[in-house]
Every structure is written in C-alpha cells, then in structure tokens.
Amino acid sequence: MPPLNLPPVKEVAKIPGDWVEERSGLVSVSKYFLFRNVPRDISWLQTLGSALITVFIVQVTTGILLAMYYKPSTEEAFDSIRYITDEATLGWLVRGMHKWGSSVMVIxxxxxxxRTFLFGAYKYPRELTWISGALIFILVMAMSFTGYLLVFDQRAYWATVVGVNINGTAPILGPFLSEFLxxxxEFTTETLTRFYALHMLVLPAAITGLIVLHNWLVVRLGVTSPPWSKHRATKGDV
Ligand code: HEM
Structure with a gap:
C-alpha cells in the first residue's frame, strides 16, 4: 500500500485559528495585546493590574451564579441569601468567593x-491611563456600596441608610443622588431593585468598558520602568 500523504499534526492544529483569523483578524489582535515588549527590569509589582483583571472576572462569574438564585425584594432577599448559603449546591463557596473577592479587589x-503613583506612571504620556483608572476606582466603590445592601439584614439596611443620608448632604448633586438611590x-423593594440593577448591570458594564480602554492605553503606551531603572524612558521617548 502506498504511504498516506497526510499533513503534519502541527499544520492541522493551525486550521481553526487560520479560519478565525481570515474572517475576523482576531488572532492578530490577540497577538498584538499579548506579545509585546516590556522593560527588562519589570517585577511582580507590574502584575497587580493583571491580578485585578483576574479578580474582576471571578467577581463577574460568581455574581452571575448568585443572580440565578437572588430575589431583589424586601420580603425575599434575606431568605434567598440564606437559601444560597445553606441549601444551594456549593452556594456557600460561590457567595464566599464573591464577598471576599470584593475585599481583595479593593485591596x-x-x-x-x-505602585503606578510611586513609579510616576501617571505622568505624560499616561495621564489618560490614570484618569480611566480613577474612574474605575470610583465605580468599584459604587459596586461595594450597592452590593452591601443586597443581603438586606439589619447591618446592610442601616449601613446603607447612613450612606445614602451622607450622600444627600453633598453640595448640588447630593440631594438628587440620594433621591435617585x-x-x-422610604427604603422599599423599589430601592432594593434599583441597587440590584446598578450592582449587576449598569456598574459592571461601565467597569468592563473602562477596563478595555485602560488596557488598550497600557498596550499602546507600554509599561513604565521602575524609577531606579537605568533604561527608564525620558519625556518624549514613549
Ligand atoms: C479594575 C481596575 C484596574 C485594572 C483591571 C487595571 C489593569 C491594569 C493593567 C493590566 C496594567 C498593566 C500592568 C500593570 O502595570 O500592572 C495597568 C497599568 C496602569 N494602571 Fe491600572 N488597572 C485598574 C485600576 C487602576 C487605577 C484605579 C489606577 C489609578 C487611578 C490605575 C492606573 C494605571 C496606570 C497609570 C498604569 C500604567 C502603569 C505603567 O505604565 O507602568 N489603574 N492597569
């Protein structure tokens, strides 16, 4: 029998990637994001941003699982949380990951x-990277605030009453913000539903968009060397 003239396995494995690349260009875009030059004296300090992306993905995944059981009404919220913790399969783990993950994200x-401040990474030409980061910071604080009420126990209720009242004392926008929240x-099911919509739809969508922008800027501008580096770029030398 004549030998079969099959292409090598390596060539066959490339076919799906080539198919996607030819139609979308997605492979080149991913390569542009993943394979890039970084300063030679980069350290673990420059991995904190990637750690944040990882924790954010964990928060989104566990949040979706929690949303499948959570009921945003004043009568049912606390019981649905108790059901998740005590009865749903691995619910205690998913809820624990979401709760502790939120603290890890803030830390x-x-x-x-x-790190970015002490390395002077907020300076030219990375001002927009810093501004987009600062906006993400504000939105993550809003995530913590809106998420805290959802458990709807005494602590969550009173902490949020105090928080909303403090917001209300801010000049100009304060009273509108407090009324909106x-x-x-009174704090009713409408209040809880509004907090829930902000917590699981509006804020995560805004944070996702800003993370994409933030990382687009990081890739475009490159990562800063440490201040003590001999290879540090100077102004105008991005
Ligand atoms: C969820 C939130 C955030 C994510 C996922 C994120 C992600 C990242 C990543 C992956 C990098 C590149 C690697 C690194 O330097 O660690 C980076 C760099 C940077 N981030 Fe963030 N970041 C976040 C929040 C912030 C905040 C709150 C600020 C400041 C207000 C900030 C300012 C910067 C700056 C200035 C750089 C450039 C650093 C350099 O060139 O050395 N980021 N970010």
Missing amino acids: LLFLHMG KVGP
Missing part, C-alpha cells in the same frame, strides 16, 4: 494605584 486597587422617602 489590589489600592496597591496598584500606589432611595426611589422615594
């Missing part, structure tokens, strides 16, 4: 901000 945000004079 990482401070560390990442501190409460949806009326």
